[in-house]
Amino acid sequence: MRPAVVSSIVCALGVLVATGCAHVVGLDALARSSAPAIGLGSWTRDRSLPDRTELAVGQLVIHADFPLAGQHRLVRELDDLRAEVSQRLGLPVSDEPVHLYLFEDADRYTAFAARQFPGFPARRAFFVETDTTLAVFAAWQDRVAEDLRHETTHGYVHSVAPAVPLWLDEGLAEFFELPRHEAGVHRAHVAHLAGRTLEGTWRPDLARLESLASAGELSQDHYAEAWCWVHWLLCTTPERRRLLQDYLADVRRDGKTPPLSARLMRAPDTPPDLAATLTTHLSSLAAAGQP
Numbered sequence: 001m002r003p004a005v006v007s008s009i010v011c012a013l014g015v016l017v018a019t020g021c022a023h024v025v026g027l028d029a030l031a032r033s034s035a036p037a038i039g040l041g042s043w044t045r046d047r048s049l050p051d052r053t054e055l056a057v058g059q060l061v062i063h064a065d066f067p068l069a070g071q072h073r074l075v076r077e078l079d080d081l082r083a084e085v086s087q088r089l090g091l092p093v094s095d096e097p098v099h100l101y102l103f104e105d106a107d108r109y110t111a112f113a114a115r116q117f118p119g120f121p122a123r124r125a126f127f128v129e130t131d132t133t134l135a136v137f138a139a140w141q142d143r144v145a146e147d148l149r150h151e152t153t154h155g156y157v158h159s160v161a162p163a164v165p166l167w168l169d170e171g172l173a174e175f176f177e178l179p180r181h182e183a184g185v186h187r188a189h190v191a192h193l194a195g196r197t198l199e200g201t202w203r204p205d206l207a208r209l210e211s212l213a214s215a216g217e218l219s220q221d222h223y224a225e226a227w228c229w230v231h232w233l234l235c236t237t238p239e240r241r242r243l244l245q246d247y248l249a250d251v252r253r254d255g256k257t258p259p260l261s262a263r264l265m266r267a268p269d270t271p272p273d274l275a276a277t278l279t280t281h282l283s284s285l286a287a288a289g290q291p
């Protein structure tokens with residue numbers, strides 16, 4: 001069930017602000033807790049909304065203003081992502097549609113976004129959740145595959161776990177936005193965090209991530225760290241993956257369930273120094289990526 005009132009721009013992807021992050025810092029100031037009046041809903045009647053092609057593929061309803069085949073590689077990939085997200089996270093699949101609105105012309109997309117979401121900086125893609133709809137808007141450009149994998153992940157996750165915490169929501173989207181051959185290793189984030197660690201200007205802190213309430217507070221460090229925790233949880237031991245799955249199951253039942261860090265602290269195989277553990281994990285990924 002969707003919560004009775006949820007109207008927010010949950011995520012938006014845009015221009016690079018620095019190596020390794022496709023999110024724009026400050027963009028999500030409108031997000032989640034603070035977006036009561038940004039015209040959500042009126043976009044459904046906007047005449048420039050893409051309608052030349054409509055494809056129903058699994059949970060996705062794709063609206064494009066250009067010819068797009070259902071067998072297009074990216075369409076198949078986005079459909080496959082539904083099962084991958086479900087299986088990795090132990091989440092059920094939902095039949096709730098996730099609408100993807102794809103604009104061939106970047107100027108038309110930008111004009112649409114500016115008209116329907118005034119005050120909201122135009123970006124390459126964004127995800128909107130209302131009390132009745134899950135929708136992604138994107139321009140069909142060079143990085144559309146990565147953008148759509150990211151935003152569609154938000155759609156799949158929110159269709160079954162709308163109360164997923166902000167940091168985890170973004171960490172999961174960063175994890176699943178990668179092409180499959182990258183195996184979840186976000187090289188740009190690894191390089192960014194490794195550099196910050198070398199500088200001595202960053203140290204992992206899961207509780208700090210969990211305290212972030214608005215996407216507007218998320219920096220490039222936060223997106224990269226969120227991805228790193230997700231990678232550590234999903235890709236190191238079966239017990240950690242199970243812990244994340246159990247946590248998500250509890251979030252589905254009760255959005256106010258205690259944070260993941262509290263659960264980690266109670267887990268028998270959790271190392272005493274979590275921050276050092278994540279730094280070591282990051283170092284091993286960085287070393288593995290060296291030529």
Ligand SMILES: [Zn+2]
Nearest residue numbers: 011012170173
């Ligand atoms: Zn996102």
